[in-house]
Amino acid sequence: MRFLLIGGAGYVGSHCGRHLIARGHQVEVLDDLSTGHRAAAQGPLHHLDVRDTDAVTRVLQRGFDGVMHFAALALVGESSTQPLRYWDVNVGGTLSLLLAMRRAGCERLVFSSSAAVYGDAGDAPITESSALRPVNPYGRTKLAAEQLIEDAGAEGLRAFRLRYFNAAGAAPDGSLGEAHRHETHLIPLALRAAADGGALRVFGADYPTPDGSCVRDYVHVDDLARAHALALEALAAGHRGGALNLGTGAGASVLEVLRVAEAVSGAPIARRSEARREGDPPSLVASPARAALELGWSARYTLEDAVRHAWAWHSAPRFP
Ligand code: UFG
Secondary structure, three states: OEEEEEOOOOHHHHHHHHHHHHOOOEEEEEEOOOOOOHHHOOOOEEEOOOOOHHHHHHHHOOOOOEEEEOOOOOOHHHHHHOHHHHHHHHHHHHHHHHHHHHHHOOOEEEEEEEHHHOEOOOOOOEOOOOOOEOOOHHHHHHHHHHHHHHHHHHHOOEEEEEEEOEEEOOOOOOOOOOOOOOOOOHHHHHHHHHHHOOEEEEEOOOOOOOOOOOEEOEEEHHHHHHHHHHHHHHHHOOOOEEEEEEOOOOOEEHHHHHHHHHHHHOOOOEEEEEOOOOOOOOEEOEOOHHHHHHHOOOOOOOHHHHHHHHHHHHHOOOOO
């Protein structure tokens, strides 16, 4: 089958492209390269902004069996200081894509959503029917985009909304990895600190968690890629879609992640205790049961695998 990956030059999108090709599918990428990398795109690149509805329609009219939509601004902290930009790109971009898909008669979508739609959900594993109470503008834009997609079901759209927990790691063969120009994520920053001897800032030591630091469910990017491929294949086979959590079901605190990063890199990581970062919920851990039921998906890689692959990529990245 032939798929168009919106935002396919970014971190999760590029790994999904690689995985789809390995499964025998054809991939084209539409990306404005504002955060992605040309070298990461796994197929012909349409260098466009998803908000350009007419141009996206023309690309879709070439004929695709489905669309994956990754293009979004995705930094929790930044979303609190630039909320309108987040609404413009994340919600405006999704509306533009849905209009283009309707015009082009394309009815299958896999959407990159986020655990951020749940907000502060307590420390129990989060199911898809847990309350949706996002605590930052990023999460609110993802929830609004999900609602747009649900409403578009009345006009024939079939879609999976995949709620990622914390994407982590790199391609096991070292061909792709996380390469944000402005890095804010814990694992790459911890590995950078291990490599250059700098200090890692730990945001918050007084959360209601076992060691006081935030707990997250780190899911390997290759596991995410496999879930996307299964979701598109299920839509093509007639599945109606829905919302699915993608996580491992196990949480790790910031301090635990640092211990894994030290073990993998073999270097001590200096840490500096800082105030809480705005918009961070204390704990986000998935119940991945529904994804297992609907797609036969569960994570195969561990946090240690993700950190090991990220360390190999960090040591020899292929694009700037
Ligand atoms: N953290 C630090 N120091 C750092 C960086 C991060 O202590 O230098 C902490 C954060 O405060 C947080 C945890 O490490 O508690 C993870 O932070 P990340 O920035 O790596 O990831 P987030 O949990 O903020 O966000 C990520 C994605 C979002 C997604 C969310 C869902 O970026 O898109 O996971 O869990 F919504």
